[in-house]
Amino acid sequence: MNKILVVDDETHVRKLYEEILSRDGYKVITVATAGEAMDMLSRDNFSLIVLDIELEESSGLEILKELKRIYPEIPVILNSAYSVYKSDFHSWVADAYVVKSSDMEPLKNKIKELSRA
Amino acid sequence: MEAQLISAPENSMIALIQSNFDILPVGFFIADEKGIIRYLDSEAARLIGYDGIDDAVGNTLFDIDINLGCGLSDELATILSGRVFRLDEHRCTNRRGHFAVINVQCGPFRQNDGAVAGIFGLLQDVTDSWKKKSELEEAIFELSVMSQVSEALSSTADLDDVLKIILTGVTASQGLGFNRAYLFLVDVDGRNLEGKIAVGPSSPEEAGHIWSRLAGQHRTLREILQDYKESEDNSSFSLSRLVEDWSIPLDSSNIFSDVIRVGQGTLIFRDDLTGDESTGVLTRLNTDCLALAPIISKGKKLGLIAADNQITGKEIAPSMVDHLQTFANQTAVAIERSRLYDSQLERARELELINQQLADSRDQMIRVEKMSVIGELTSSIAHELRNPLTVIGGFGNLILSTGQLEGSAEYLNIILSEVKRAESVLHQVLDFSRASRTKTRRVEFNSLVKAAHEILLVKLNRAQESPVLHLAEGELPIWGNPDQLRHALLQFMLMTVEELTGECSIDISTSINGKNVRMVIAFSGEDKARARVVKTLRQVFGNPSGTQKLSILVAGETLKYHVGNYGVEGSQENMPCLYIELPEYRGHTDE
Numbered sequence: 001m002n003k004i005l006v007v008d009d010e011t012h013v014r015k016l017y018e019e020i021l022s023r024d025g026y027k028v029i030t031v032a033t034a035g036e037a038m039d040m041l042s043r044d045n046f047s048l049i050v051l052d053i054e055l056e057e058s059s060g061l062e063i064l065k066e067l068k069r070i071y072p073e074i075p076v077i078l079n080s081a082y083s084v085y086k087s088d089f090h091s092w093v094a095d096a097y098v099v100k101s102s103d104m105e106p107l108k109n110k111i112k113e114l115s116r117a
Numbered sequence: 118m119e120a121q122l123i124s125a126p127e128n129s130m131i132a133l134i135q136s137n138f139d140i141l142p143v144g145f146f147i148a149d150e151k152g153i154i155r156y157l158d159s160e161a162a163r164l165i166g167y168d169g170i171d172d173a174v175g176n177t178l179f180d181i182d183i184n185l186g187c188g189l190s191d192e193l194a195t196i197l198s199g200r201v202f203r204l205d206e207h208r209c210t211n212r213r214g215h216f217a218v219i220n221v222q223c224g225p226f227r228q229n230d231g232a233v234a235g236i237f238g239l240l241q242d243v244t245d246s247w248k249k250k251s252e253l254e255e256a257i258f259e260l261s262v263m264s265q266v267s268e269a270l271s272s273t274a275d276l277d278d279v280l281k282i283i284l285t286g287v288t289a290s291q292g293l294g295f296n297r298a299y300l301f302l303v304d305v306d307g308r309n310l311e312g313k314i315a316v317g318p319s320s321p322e323e324a325g326h327i328w329s330r331l332a333g334q335h336r337t338l339r340e341i342l343q344d345y346k347e348s349e350d351n352s353s354f355s356l357s358r359l360v361e362d363w364s365i366p367l368d369s370s371n372i373f374s375d376v377i378r379v380g381q382g383t384l385i386f387r388d389d390l391t392g393d394e395s396t397g398v399l400t401r402l403n404t405d406c407l408a409l410a411p412i413i414s415k416g417k418k419l420g421l422i423a424a425d426n427q428i429t430g431k432e433i434a435p436s437m438v439d440h441l442q443t444f445a446n447q448t449a450v451a452i453e454r455s456r457l458y459d460s461q462l463e464r465a466r467e468l469e470l471i472n473q474q475l476a477d478s479r480d481q482m483i484r485v486e487k488m489s490v491i492g493e494l495t496s497s498i499a500h501e502l503r504n505p506l507t508v509i510g511g512f513g514n515l516i517l518s519t520g521q522l523e524g525s526a527e528y529l530n531i532i533l534s535e536v537k538r539a540e541s542v543l544h545q546v547l548d549f550s551r552a553s554r555t556k557t558r559r560v561e562f563n564s565l566v567k568a569a570h571e572i573l574l575v576k577l578n579r580a581q582e583s584p585v586l587h588l589a590e591g592e593l594p595i596w597g598n599p600d601q602l603r604h605a606l607l608q609f610m611l612m613t614v615e616e617l618t619g620e621c622s623i624d625i626s627t628s629i630n631g632k633n634v635r636m637v638i639a640f641s642g643e644d645k646a647r648a649r650v651v652k653t654l655r656q657v658f659g660n661p662s663g664t665q666k667l668s669i670l671v672a673g674e675t676l677k678y679h680v681g682n683y684g685v686e687g688s689q690e691n692m693p694c695l696y697i698e699l700p701e702y703r704g705h706t707d708e
Contacts, residue, residue, distance in 0.1 A: 012508040019515055054500075081503035083547065084496075100503055102510015102536045 002115050003045065006030040007037045007060065008052040008079070013100075017050065020104050021111070032056070034063040041067075046074055048114055050107070051094070053080040061090040068093050075114040079107060134237075142242070147226055149235040152178040152193045164219060164240045166211030178236075184212045187221050189238070196223050196236045206247055218247035259440055262292050262338060263447060269342035270451045274458035277314070279451045282342055283444060284316035287424050290331070291338035293440050295424035296324065296431075299360050299402065301373065302412075302420035302452075310373055310421060312360025317428075319356045324428045359401070367418075371395045372409065377418050382410035382442035384433055403427065408438045410445035414453045422448065474703065477680065478596075484678040499546045506543070510536035542667055559702055560602065562593035562634045566627050569606040577618060584614055584623035584638070593627060593634040594702035597679040605672035606636065606697065609683065612665055613638050613695050616653045621646035621692075633681075633698040640692045647692050654685050654693055 004026045006017045014030035021028045029044070031037050034055060040046075049067065053060035060078065067076060075095040078085065083099045085091045096110045135158070138145050144161030148154050157165075157173050165184050167173040179190040186209050192202045204221040211217065219240050226237040266286040270279060280300050287298040297317030301310045318324035336344075367374045371394035372385050387405040390396050399407060404427040412420040422445045426433055513533045516522070522529060570586045595602075614623055621642030628635050640650045661669055676683055680700050687693030 010504050010508070013504060016508050016511040016515070020511060023515075023518075081500045081507070100507040102507055102514065102533070102540060104511055104514065 002047040003027045003029065004048045004050060004111065005037060005040060005046045006050045007034070007055070008032070008050075009054075009056040010052075013052075020108070024108060024112075026111070034058045034060075037063065038066075041071060041074075048111060049074055049076045050079050050111070051076055053078060053082060053085055053091075061085065064090065064093055077107070077110055077114065138239075144240040144242075146173075146181075146238045146240070147235055148178055148238070150197055150233070152190060152236075154178070154181075155235065160242075161238075161240050164211065164217060164242055166213040166215065185209045185219070185221075189221070189223060192223070193236065196225055197233055199225055199233070206243060208247075216244070217242055218244045255436055259443055262286060262440070263443060265337075265339045265342060266292070266444070266447060268339065270447070272343075274455050276452065276455040276459070279448075279455050280314050281316070283422070283448045283451065284314060285342055286338070287422065287441065287444055288317050289338055289341050290328075291336075291341060293424070293437060293444065295408070295433075295437070295441075296426045296428040297356065297404075298422060298424040299356075300420065300422055300448075301360070301363075301365070303367065303377070303418055304364075307418070308367060310365040310367055310377065312363035313420075315356040315360050317356055319359075321428055363401070365398075369394060372398055372407070373421055373423075376409045377411050377421055380411050380413055380418075382408070382438045382445065384408050384435065384438050406433060408433050408441050410438065410442040412445045412449045412452065414449035419449055419452050421445075477700075480680075495546050499543045502539070503543055506536055506539055510540070545667060545671065557596060557598045560595055560597055560599045562595045562636075562699065563588045563627055565599060565603050565606055566625065566636050569603050569610055570625060572607055573610045573614060577614070583618075584610075584625045587624060587626035589627045589629065593629060595634055595679070595699045596702045597699070601675045602679065602699075605675035608668045608672040609695065609697060610638065612657050612661075612668055613654065616657065617650060620649045620653075629701065630698060632701055632703075634701050636697045637694050638696075639694040642692070650692055654695065658685060 002025075004021055006014055006021075006028060008014050008017070008030070009032050011032075014032070018028045018030055029040060029046070031040055032055075034057065037049070037051075041049075051060045051064060051067075060080070064076060064078070067074070076093075077096045077098055078091055078094040079098050079100060081100045086097050091097060095114055098107045098110050101107075134145065134147075138158070142160070144158050144164050146154055146157035146161045154174055154176050157167075157170060159170060162168075162170050162173050165173065165181055177190065178193060182188060182190050185207070187204050187207055189202065196202050202221070202223040206218050207221055208216070208218050220243055221238065221240055223236050223238040225233045226235040228234045266282065269282045269286075273279060273282070284298040284300055286292040287295050295317075297315065299315045300313050302313050303309070304311050318327055331341075365371065365373050367377060370392065372390070375395075376383055385395075385399070385407045387396060387399050390399070399405065402423070402425070404425040406425060406427070408424045410422045411418065412422065422441060424433075424441055510533060513529055513536065517526065517529055517533065567586065567588065570584070573584070610625065617623065617640065621640045624637075624639045624641070626637050626639065628637070640646070642650075657665055658669070673683065676697065676699065681698055683695065683697045685693050685695055
């Protein structure tokens with residue numbers, strides 16, 4: 001079973017993603033901070049990471065580079081309410097960029113696509 | 118001084134008179150009671166024009182009258198009766214043809230016993246002082262006229278008024294008194310002399326009518342010059358028309374170009390002229406004698422004043438040419454002053470325009486700054502709203518997908534529909550706030566319209582179909598934020614075109630409209646289409662839906678911030694159309 005790590009500081013967003021993605025057959029682990037994410041990655045294997053950009057303690061873009069350095073094989077989907085980061089040079093390191101929406105299909109499609117690869 | 122004794126009894130008295138008058142610069146003569154000259158001195162003989170004293174003695178007073186024209190012989194009886202005859206500053210030409218001005222005084226010549234034996238006369242030559250006095254009077258006259266003309270000229274800086282005042286001064290009887298005057302100016306290239314204005318009657322009949330009326334008014338030159346604007350009738354229309362279209366090449370040889378070249382006033386007589394061009398000038402002006410004075414300022418040749426007395430035939434004295442030249446000099450100063458005033462006025466207008474543009478730019482920059490702050494604020498709010506909407510919509514969809522709603526599916530669908538609408542609003546706000554972060558610069562309006570049109574076609578799912586784009590030729594520069602403007606143009610296109618797709622033909626065009634650039638969304642079709650267009654435009658711009666309201670607000674404010682505007686225009690005959698206008702860029706400092 002594909003295991004997905006969701007990094008988002010919003011409790012309800014984490015809950016939503018856990019519910020939705022679990023129904024699609026994924027095992028979902030959610031964390032709120034960059035530190036928790038790094039800790040979780042060191043203890044478990046994940047097939048994909050969904051990463052928010054505007055976190056409470058740090059920026060998702062800052063840890064993105066670190067993630068890709070340590071775990072280059074794990075695909076990362078940047079998931080933000082801001083579309084403006086799409087044009088940010090630092091976001092290009094990610095495998096995909098999906099803007100948050102009540103319509104979950106774009107995110108689910110992108111996860112499916114990257115999990116297959 | 119020599120004397121001729123006539124008879125013994127008079128000898129002692131003559132000697133006495135001679136000794137008393139010898140030191141004075143006067144001539145004297147003595148005649149008997151019959152008017153026969155008995156004695157005169159050499160000064161008197163000179164003034165009358167006799168060769169010598171002997172040539173004079175024995176002649177009568179009538180002979181003096183013939184030579185000096187002073188009427189002495191007629192006054193002989195009166196003088197013998199004891200009265201004194203006096204004639205001051207009498208201008209005459211003596212028997213030798215010499216002009217002189219003399220004072221004449223005659224009284225009774227009495228003997229020792231008091232009996233009147235004849236008359237005694239004094240002749241004083243005052244020619245030099247008379248000439249000086251005349252010159253002084255001429256100078257005073259010229260100064261007086263020029264003072265009044267200068268006063269009138271100081272009241273205006275308009276070149277046409279200046280020229281008319283000058284010519285009125287030249288032709289007024291209280292001024293130089295010429296019958297007619299013409300004014301020519303050198304053109305901007307300095308190649309031709311062009312007729313500008315003429316003042317005076319064109320015929321003796323017209324002259325009689327005008328002059329008799331003016332004579333009855335008893336006005337001073339100052340009053341005439343002050344009323345120059347009302348003296349239209351004095352500036353004959355036909356006379357002005359005679360010179361208005363007249364262009365004389367300065368490199369040709371004729372009296373006008375010669376006077377300009379030499380730079381000195383002169384008097385021209387037809388009989389003295391050779392050459393067809395010069396006689397042609399006099400013929401065109403219908404005159405035989407013309408006074409000319411070049412208008413020159415600091416060596417720069419500006420034009421020429423011409424004047425004549427053709428109507429009255431009065432001789433033009435050389436001194437009048439001098440006066441005319443003084444007028445021409447004054448005209449040169451006035452023309453230079455008027456042109457300087459015009460150039461300063463033009464400069465002031467330019468500065469005013471630049472100031473206005475600066476003020477507009479400053480206002481625009483302030484607005485842009487405000488927009489930037491608003492953009493940042495709306496961006497933050499929009500992002501904060503997106504997360505809860507994602508959660509609400511996400512869980513709503515999740516519940517809907519379970520199918521266990523027990524009759525609440527309708528309500529859940531409403532919730533999801535409103536979430537979608539709220540997300541659409543956020544999308545627009547975020548687009549706007551992103552645009553606000555772009556700096557303002559010079560932008561090509563056609564390129565903005567073209568880009569918005571391309572996005573419109575994508576959104577309408579079309580290739581190269583309606584709406585058809587017609588871009589104006591050449592550049593339509595504007596100043597502004599390209600992202601904001603592109604977004605606003607697209608919103609206007611979407612609001613109107615989306616609703617009317619398939620209902621009628623739609624054309625989008627750009628053009629220049631005065632100082633603005635313009636985009637017009639025009640519609641065409643049958644009556645049914647017209648009704649649909651009217652209804653749609655009324656709905657969109659009169660009673661918009663929630664999403665449309667926001668779009669109009671954002672797009673409208675964007676135009677307003679760029680000093681632009683939009684509206685619907687049309688007529689009974691034409692289908693209404695939507696127009697958007699923005700000020701054409703005329704150049705100012707880049708941000």
